[in-house]
Amino acid sequence: MTCLCTIILKKKIQKITLWDFLKLIYLQIMMNVPVQGSFVALDIEQLKMAIEECKRLILELPEHSERQKDTVVKLIHLRLKLQELKDPEEDEPNLRVLLEHRFSKEKSKSVKQTCDKCSTIIWGLIQTWYTCTGCYYRCHSKCLNLINKPCVRSKVSHKSEYELSICPEIGLDRQDYRCAECRTPVSLRGVPSEARQCDYTGQYYCSTCHWNDTAVIPARVIHNWEFEPRKVCRSSMRYLALMLPRPVLKLREINPLLFNFVEELVEIRKLRQDILLMKPYFITCKEAMEARLLLQLHDRQHFVENNDMYSLQDLIDISSGRLSCSLTEIHTTFAKHIKLDCDRCQAKGFMCELCKEGDILFPFDSHTSVCHDCSAVFHRDCFYDNSTTCPKCARMTELTLFQFSGLRKMVARY
Ligand SMILES: [Zn+2]
Ligand SMILES: [Zn+2]
Ligand SMILES: [Zn+2]
Ligand SMILES: [Zn+2]
Ligand SMILES: [Zn+2]
Ligand SMILES: [Zn+2]
Numbered sequence: 001m002t003c004l005c006t007i008i009l010k011k012k013i014q015k016i017t018l019w020d021f022l023k024l025i026y027l028q029i030m031m032n033v034p035v036q037g038s039f040v041a042l043d044i045e046q047l048k049m050a051i052e053e054c055k056r057l058i059l060e061l062p063e064h065s066e067r068q069k070d071t072v073v074k075l076i077h078l079r080l081k082l083q084e085l086k087d088p089e090e091d092e093p094n095l096r097v098l099l100e101h102r103f104s105k106e107k108s109k110s111v112k113q114t115c116d117k118c119s120t121i122i123w124g125l126i127q128t129w130y131t132c133t134g135c136y137y138r139c140h141s142k143c144l145n146l147i148n149k150p151c152v153r154s155k156v157s158h159k160s161e162y163e164l165s166i167c168p169e170i171g172l173d174r175q176d177y178r179c180a181e182c183r184t185p186v187s188l189r190g191v192p193s194e195a196r197q198c199d200y201t202g203q204y205y206c207s208t209c210h211w212n213d214t215a216v217i218p219a220r221v222i223h224n225w226e227f228e229p230r231k232v233c234r235s236s237m238r239y240l241a242l243m244l245p246r247p248v249l250k251l252r253e254i255n256p257l258l259f260n261f262v263e264e265l266v267e268i269r270k271l272r273q274d275i276l277l278m279k280p281y282f283i284t285c286k287e288a289m290e291a292r293l294l295l296q297l298h299d300r301q302h303f304v305e306n307n308d309m310y311s312l313q314d315l316i317d318i319s320s321g322r323l324s325c326s327l328t329e330i331h332t333t334f335a336k337h338i339k340l341d342c343d344r345c346q347a348k349g350f351m352c353e354l355c356k357e358g359d360i361l362f363p364f365d366s367h368t369s370v371c372h373d374c375s376a377v378f379h380r381d382c383f384y385d386n387s388t389t390c391p392k393c394a395r396m397t398e399l400t401l402f403q404f405s406g407l408r409k410m411v412a413r414y
Contacts (some may be wrong), residue, residue, distance in 0.1 A: 044082070044126045052077050075305035092128050094139055100151040101137060103130035116234060117143035119208055135238045149181065152239040160248050160313075162218040162296050166228075169202035179206035181235065199230035200240065213237040218312050222255050225262055227319050240312075247309040264318050269328045272307040274364035278334045281345045288337060288345070296330050303327075338362060350377035352393045356402065 009383035054075040060130050061068040096103040113122040117139045118146035128141035134153030172188065172195060179186050179195075180203035186195035197203070209243050214229035215237055221227060233241065251258055251265070259265050275297075281297045282288040282307070297303050300314065317323035336343040339362060353376065361377045363370045369383040370376070371390040383390070 004072045018398070034210040047078065047082050051075065053168070054078060055407040072190060085249045096130065096144060098147055099149070100154045101132040101138070102134055102136075102151075103137075104132055104133050105129075105141075113138050114284040115140045115143055117146055119211070135242060137238065140146045144210050152235055153242060156246070157385060160243065160246055162243065162248065163200060164219045164222060164254065165202075166217070166223060167199050168196075169197070172204050175204055179204065179209055180232065181205055183343060184208070191398075196233070198230065198233035198236050200236040203233075209233050209235070210406075215323045216312065216316060218243075221312065221315050221319075222249065222251070222258070225258065225319070227316060244313045245299050245311050247314070249310045249312065249315070250308055250365045251310055252308045260316075264321070264324060267324060268314075268318055268327065269307065270322075272303055274331060275303055275327075275334065276307055277364040277370075278338060279363075281338050281348060284332075284347065285342060285345050286341055291337075293334060293337060296333065334360075335364065352377050352378045352382055354382035354388070 054071055058068055094105045109124045109203055115122050116137050120183045131138050132151055134151050177185055177187055183204040184193055186193045186206050188195050193206050195204040198205055210233040212231050216227050217230050280295055280355050302309050349362050352361055363367050363377050367380050368377050369380045374392045376390055376392040
């Protein structure tokens with residue numbers, strides 16, 4: 001949306017009166033009121049211009065008139081605002097470390113940010129502001145020294161596990177009717193300040209520490225397969241955002257029953273098992289390494305490490321169907337390399353030793369069974385249960401027995 005003030009300034013205030021312009025600009029500056037639905041960026045020059053126009057208007061207006069008095073008050077307010085918006089220090093350090101946050105000075109002139117400390121707008125054009133490179137906490141330079149919340153990044157690094165009880169409330173009385181974070185007095189009646197519950201921690205917070213942000217709650221996903229975003233406090237929001245891609249959920253242990261109820265999970269588990277079976281091909285194939293095939297999994301590298309750890313992002317994408325699509329595609333690309341495109345990988349296929357018929361088999365083919373002891377691959381119908389003896393294993397046993405008896409004969413001879 002085009003900034004109304006810019007239009008006005010560009011047209012050199014032709015269509016509307018100076019008085020209307022001043023009223024408009026004043027309203028915006030003093031009350032942070034959006035004009036035509038958007039906040040308008042005012043730089044220090046525009047503010048100075050408004051002050052000059054104000055001064056000129058005071059001289060032009062009839063002495064002691066109501067309008068003149070009103071303009072004087074406006075002039076005072078505009079000057080105070082200018083003072084307030086000017087940076088206290090011009091050359092502030094680029095990096096500041098506070099309570100384990102690593103604050104880096106921002107160059108962006110965006111004005112859509114809100115300070116996480118004082119909850120007011122950051123005027124990027126004229127104010128210095130910092131963002132923590134670890135947890136993305138944003139803050140005015142002037143608010144930096146007032147911060148009392150440690151960086152949640154360190155919590156993610158040191159203790160990366162989720163609260164897995166659904167909204168574990170302890171009650172406002174146990175919190176002494178105070179915000180769980182900053183200890184400001186709060187109550188459910190809103191006196192002296194509104195108590196807002198965080199669905200992740202179950203605790204209550206004041207409106208400075210809880211902005212009614214929403215997030216998917218891991219406990220609700222794990223126990224109810226429920227993905228509706230719930231209201232959370234600022235620090236939970238930051239923590240959950242940082243934890244989102246981390247594979248810390250061992251579904252099989254936390255809620256094994258999920259696999260009985262969620263079909264998509266079974267499908268993903270099979271795809272992941274196949275990808276693990278394909279991994280040995282790729283790490284021994286120069287071509288696959290050069291093509292960086294495994295990197296197609298992007299930020300889901302845990303899929304080539306194990307098949308039972310999930311990140312919350314994985315579960316969200318499983319529920320939306322996104323993961324099934326992308327993983328099936330990757331599975332197809334991987335299988336194509338091994339079975340069709342690459343001679344080296346193809347040569348590592350198996351002939352079913354039980355029927356000695358049919359195509360070359362690979363362990364990730366859907367109609368195969370793999371011997372748990374020697375990893376030989378057979379048709380599933382040929383190796384249909386555990387009572388079938390694996391010919392490769394049988395040969396190995398025979399060989400061992402032969403070597404052992406040979407050894408005994410040698411020992412007896414001497
Ligand atoms: Zn601030
Ligand atoms: Zn931080
Ligand atoms: Zn608070
Ligand atoms: Zn290959
Ligand atoms: Zn067979
Ligand atoms: Zn075997």
